[in-house]
Amino acid sequence: MPTRNQVGVHFRLMCKTRKKRAKRALGTTLGLMEQDLAYRFDISQSTVSRIVMTWINFMYLEFKKIPLWPPKELVQANMPKIFKQQYPNTRVILDATEVYIDQPHLPDIQQMTFSNYKNSNTFKVLIGISPDGVVTFISSLYPGFISDKELTRQSGIYTLLEPGDSVMADRGFNIEDDLILKGVQLNIPPFLRDKKQFSENELVITRRIASLRIHVERAMEKIKNFHIFDRSLPVQMTDIANRLFFVCCVLTNFQEPLCT
Template sequence: MEIQVAGEMPCSHDEVPLASMDHDYTITPQPIDEQLAAAHAELKVLKQQLLETSQKLFFLERFSNDPQNINFYTGFKDYATLKSVFVALQPTATTMIRWTQMQRHSSNMDKLKTSAFHNESLPLIDQFFMFLCRVHQGLLERDLAVRFNLSQSSVSRILITWANYLYVMLGSIKIWPTRSIIDSNMPRDFKLWYPKTRVIIDCTEVKVQTPSSRVLNSEVYSSYKSHTTFKGLIGITPCGVLSFVSTLYTGAISDKEITSRCGIVDLLEPGDEVMADKGFLIQDLLEKKQASLVIPPFLDHKGQFSGEEVSETQEIARLRIHVERAIRRIKEYHIFDGVVPLTLASSINQIWTVCSILTNFRGPLF
């Protein structure tokens, strides 16, 4: 006979008591040290997974110990050089004005000055990195949007903002050296042949998309390139440092006209010599500054060069070739590889100037 306590449900011998289902005291718990070891092992696996994931992301810090990829994507020789340039820019970069803000608040400058450019999803240093990837490797905006996990419109705004910002900041650097600095760094060959050389100049062109307007097309068409182009003048010191970069002009402009307009003549001092190619018939411009022109001699009525003229031509060509090497450095920014679209025309001058000045951070030309 079973005795049932009041208030309790009858329980058969086959059923497990509720207390036994909640806590099985017959199982021996895992020792604490084994639990810690298992937790540490799991944490190690998670850290490795996090590291592998971060290595797949596209941001500057990923390449901090990879100078080859730093040079490939940005044109800087290593991470330290790039970082030092950014650190110099950072105080003003934190308060730069976004391009869309400039358009939106152009009528209210007070509001504009307090409206700094922030993109919380992408740090400033990676925005700088993105701009360098765009100009040095010519990566398209859509490609950059995927790499940096942003919308294409955000990428476009960032690139325009940085193009204008760097144009102002790098353009404020005084790259035109004094006569004493030129003399103290004059290479031996220049000292022997042309010790008064202040600058070596040449013009170069970048192809631009043909505009629909016939009037505009005639202005930008270059007979030399047989294409519509923008044209700029580059100047370097005898030791190979970029010392002058002009704004871009329409391709139809002559070498003499661009020299007259760009302002380089105003920087010369009495006694300076300017080395150039035969196309620069600018002696009359230089005479106003009491400067002189060094160009290869022209073939006169005799029909052939004298031995002295041949030697002079070869020597000038050998020394002048350095400005062509400087231009080639600029053209290694692959954004200039193809035909520049008209959609980029509003910022191409800023990009051209920035890329030109950035070549000075690549080290000696020779």
């Protein structure tokens, strides 16, 4: 079984000379649109589109060769001290994010992709982060209307979890019943339910989980720093949205680690 360092070396050897060129070709760092790139390089927009498609597909196929989901022993070996002290069985921290898309032309697709939370048309994706801040799970993109619970069910992550694992998530992930069937524990902030205020112990748990979940928020920020997601994705790019998002997520694993 490869160690984390071996996986990292494989990634770097494979992409050392390609990453900068690929990011420039994609325009991800600056979030440049195809028309802007065409003007800057004095080429046609269709040529830009072909270059973008080529690099996205190439990097996606290369990155797909490397398994993201680490074995439990590797997660335990790289677990930060604060997790070992408070939530030592944490296998993954889950969160969902949404990617804006241009309004689809077909009414039924408009309805399926409309997110009430964002009040816009979006794709929704489930991200898993290891306790030491590495992106270890990336679901496919789903229509924006889907709930966090249904997104998690359909993502395939349940097949990766093992008895004795624990999952950390936000309140929106009402998946405890699903996880119990797998012998997996869910750690989320408590709900008020019918109470007027949290107990002292519940407040401690809420603050503790919030402080640990900051890693997933920082990981999401690194993904969104690829400014191609600053605007809604054009209709012509929705077909490759899964590959584009996957590539940007994996590229964050080359950056400075969130935890040391």
